[in-house]
Amino acid sequence: MIEVYFGAIEAGGTKFICAIGNENGDVLVTKRIATENPKTIAAVVDFFFKHYKLFSLGIGSFGPACVDKESPSYGYITSTPKQGWREFPFVQTMEEALHVPIEFNTDVGGAALGEAVYGAAKGLDSCLYITVGTGIGAGAVVKNSLLQGLSHPEMGHLLVRRHPDDHFEGGCPYHKDCLEGLASGTAIEARWGKKASELTGQKTVWEMEAYYLAQALMQYVLILSPKKIIMGGGVMKQEQLFPLIRRKLQELLAGYVRLPETGEEIENYIVPPLLGNHAGITGALILAKKAAGVK
Ligand code: ADP
Numbered sequence: 001m002i003e004v005y006f007g008a009i010e011a012g013g014t015k016f017i018c019a020i021g022n023e024n025g026d027v028l029v030t031k032r033i034a035t036e037n038p039k040t041i042a043a044v045v046d047f048f049f050k051h052y053k054l055f056s057l058g059i060g061s062f063g064p065a066c067v068d069k070e071s072p073s074y075g076y077i078t079s080t081p082k083q084g085w086r087e088f089p090f091v092q093t094m095e096e097a098l099h100v101p102i103e104f105n106t107d108v109g110g111a112a113l114g115e116a117v118y119g120a121a122k123g124l125d126s127c128l129y130i131t132v133g134t135g136i137g138a139g140a141v142v143k144n145s146l147l148q149g150l151s152h153p154e155m156g157h158l159l160v161r162r163h164p165d166d167h168f169e170g171g172c173p174y175h176k177d178c179l180e181g182l183a184s185g186t187a188i189e190a191r192w193g194k195k196a197s198e199l200t201g202q203k204t205v206w207e208m209e210a211y212y213l214a215q216a217l218m219q220y221v222l223i224l225s226p227k228k229i230i231m232g233g234g235v236m237k238q239e240q241l242f243p244l245i246r247r248k249l250q251e252l253l254a255g256y257v258r259l260p261e262t263g264e265e266i267e268n269y270i271v272p273p274l275l276g277n278h279a280g281i282t283g284a285l286i287l288a289k290k291a292a293g294v295k
Pocket residue numbers: 012013014131132133134135184185186189195196197198232233234235236237238
């Protein structure tokens with residue numbers, strides 16, 4: 001008997017993770033492929049096509065991407081500054097190569113879904129996942145579905161109040177000093193002249209980082225009221241950030257949102273991903289199940 005699997009792709013800015021999984025959400029095999037240009041796709045197709053029979057495929061992709069099924073651009077990576085990927089018809093290309101149903105969303109949407117179904121927000125019908133890495137992005141699950149409007153949310157580019165001691169102009173190519181421009185790993189490195197991972201002991205660095213991230217979280221809490229906030233990405237490996245962000249968020253909310261989650265239970269409210277680095281790929285696997293119509 002030929003075994004049939006669910007296929008998953010987490011397409012990130014630096015690497016693609018391709019995976020094969022089963023309907024329990026178990027990731028069985030993974031392969032990393034560098035995100036150089038759309039030729040990467042040939043290697044991705046090879047991985048699936050040569051070795052596995054697939055029911056369906058789920059894709060969590062870097063963006064901006066079109067996730068609106070009604071749009072003629074559905075399945076495209078749209079206005080990315082990444083060389084060679086602008087206006088790339090991701091879903092169409094995979095469909096032509098693999099002939100399976102595909103469900104497509106953002107990388108952070110995938111991670112939010114993974115954490116909602118199998119991770120830190122298991123059993124809850126809403127959560128928000130934010131990644132603080134090369135850039136900043138967030139996805140949200142609301143009433144068990146990924147939040148989507150005209151397109152996917154772009155919660156990494158919020159406007160934030162500047163820290164009085166911050167003289168860095170900001171690194172976002174679109175807005176300069178938006179959240180991503182001031183608080184991504186790239187911004188930290190540009191401001192302090194050292195990689196974020198080399199700044200662990202520098203109190204000022206992390207106080208400033210928490211000052212910005214807590215402002216973003218305040219806005220997420222006020223607008224979406226998610227039942228759990230999960231913070232992942234390379235920068236959040238600095239564990240000292242968690243207590244700083246929690247305290248700062250409480251300070252900003254100033255007792256206005258009076259809930260146990262934002263009060264005495266905040267340690268269980270703002271948490272790292274339970275699935276660790278697997279949140280995104282697990283989410284893509286859930287998207288694959290959805291594409292195949294499996295609950
Ligand atoms: P990506 O965002 O490209 O998917 P990551 O989530 O790993 O990948 O984010 C990479 C960013 O995180 C880089 O800016 C890097 O400097 C930063 N980073 C990686 N590891 C650490 C660490 N241990 N401490 C602080 N920053 C880190």
